[in-house]
Amino acid sequence: MHLTVPVALVLGALVLTYAVTGLARWLNVRSLTDYLPAEFAQEFDEAEYGRSQEYLRAGARLEWLRESLDLMLVCAFVLLGGLGWLDAWTRSFGFGELATGLAYVGALMLAQGVLSLPFDVYDTFVLEARFGFNATTPRLFVMDRLKGLALGVVLGGALLAAVLWAYGTLGQWAWLAAWGAITAFTAVMMVVAPVWILPLFNRFEPLPQGELRSAIEGYATGQGFSLGGVFVMDGSKRSAKANAFFTGIGKRKRISLYDTLIDKMSTSEVLAVLAHEMGHARLGHIRMGFVLAVAKMGLVLWVLQLFLGSAGLQEAFGVVRPSAHAGLVLFGLAYQPLALALGVAANAWSRRFEYQADAYAAKTLPDGGAKALATALKTLSRANLSNLTPHRLSVWLHYTHPPVLDRIRRLTRRPA
Template structure:
């Protein structure tokens, strides 16, 4: 143990303490008083279950987070990073190959150690509250597909980043930044067509009043659509959602089948009007730019971190490298990640309010979107009264009550 090790471990525990406090305040602030906007909408028994669901989810997150902290601390203090690096170098793959094996081994270990929590969350907690529809076969296939994609796509990007930090000197962070920016932009285009269908089936929305209403609204707003699809989200969960994909003039709408089943035509159109608002108001472009600014700052700090003398040796590493430094940076970066996340979430919540306002002129007006938000909150057992610290730290969307009260003249 020395100053570097202590500083990084303390920073991790501080971040965990802050997020844990927010989680505790969130649970402590649960109230049995039904917000007036949900009277007659949220059955009392379901409202009780929503509070139980939040408590159960918080308990699982505490257990997962505590376990992760203990494992990382034990691994670091036992010299695990140095041991793993020494073993990887015996394979003779060179600096780049060794880096991919080293970081891949850490990612695989993280996935294996987190698997019991994923299994419990899916097949026990989500099932207990009636959400889970995932079969063991689907669960296993999802993990295999995710690991394969991570190895191919993530491995390729990681190789580019490691190459930049190993070969480009003081300009390494700029090279890595450019690689990540291009990769992210390309992924935004190809993911809806090539990657998402690996996990879900997308079927064209059948002809009928819903499709006509969506097409009429899109045409009135000047949106050219590549298609309107229904995704078989019900094969994993009863929760509902919708999303908008595509860049440029051509857009694709995807609706969860559970959303189509739960909402009226006007409500579905209002939800999609909200998503169209993000595109029309430039939120997709702005979000991308903000994400890239955040990434640029992160990579610049990473370069400074890699230049810290004695950092890697403090963790038992005999031969410092970019890949070991990247792994250690993933631990030391957590306070900065939390701070940058707060800023990003603030912008995201602002964008959501703007998109809500845009959707207020859809068929049914703001009342239709408010009604959809209420229905989805009930169906998903959402927390109607999150604590302000939790919202500030973690919420990319404003609390549902705030959104509803802006859309309607409610009793709130």
């Protein structure tokens, strides 16, 4: 296949994205400092701080290798006419247009999964194990992948079919129909996932009666906050890392705590983390996040409509019979710089929400709440070997949360 202008532009978009993210990663490693920030003097010793930095370096090397191989394989596949060959191959089975499209996209996604598998295995059983995090057994690893594959085929396949049908049959209204389908799917998943999907991967048990549960329920009642439940998740069966998260909408709001979080923190620290999560709901961040995500998706689908209408584009990549499925895959490649730009905007909003949730927790917790949240953040950083000094470009491009030092410094400026 010839390197025509359309092909050069699409591959150029991939190379540009690779270069920008690679630069951010390189600067992130370069920003590591020899001195421990004063705020962490009581949490880290020099050996632990050095270990957290080596964890970042090791992860950066792995991601660089993964992304470099991905870029080379995609470029080779495109330049060798792979997109057109795959379209001809899937059409040779004699399926209808929709089934052919599902087979086409599914084959590419399966190939991507197979190629990424060695990196996932290394990440889990070598890198994470080396730093004392991995608790995943080979059997659990395989079962996770099989369950994820089954969900992808059933749920992802149904959604993909709706999108391909819309763009293949509805003309100028396709993007609106696809937008509606994806929005409805996302809203349903916000309700269904915590109850039916997440338990396929982890066990969720109600937090037992005791000091912590009483503190959480007392705080929630004082804030007029209705909870659908507080659960402990067996995160330790996969990793030693600690976390907590908030799911659901309306009266179905649920808080889930990793068992590792409970093991590593005091009651006041866990309560501070939950107050932060409740702050997101109280301040409307979940609703606003959903609206922003829906608006972003609408923009992307509209741009996809324009992309699919570009005359001769698919033929330049060796696709003899232009289709919604081949156009969707091409758009996925060309879209990368736009995805990066939209991600920058979305992450900026997310970081702003995190600061607001921190302020809410500090304001509504009992005396010493700001200090308790700052201490909890330090404990999480130590437990997860977090990077304490990320480069601003990396933060700007990828961070949904502000750097932990920035959050702690804001909190400690508030009256305790």
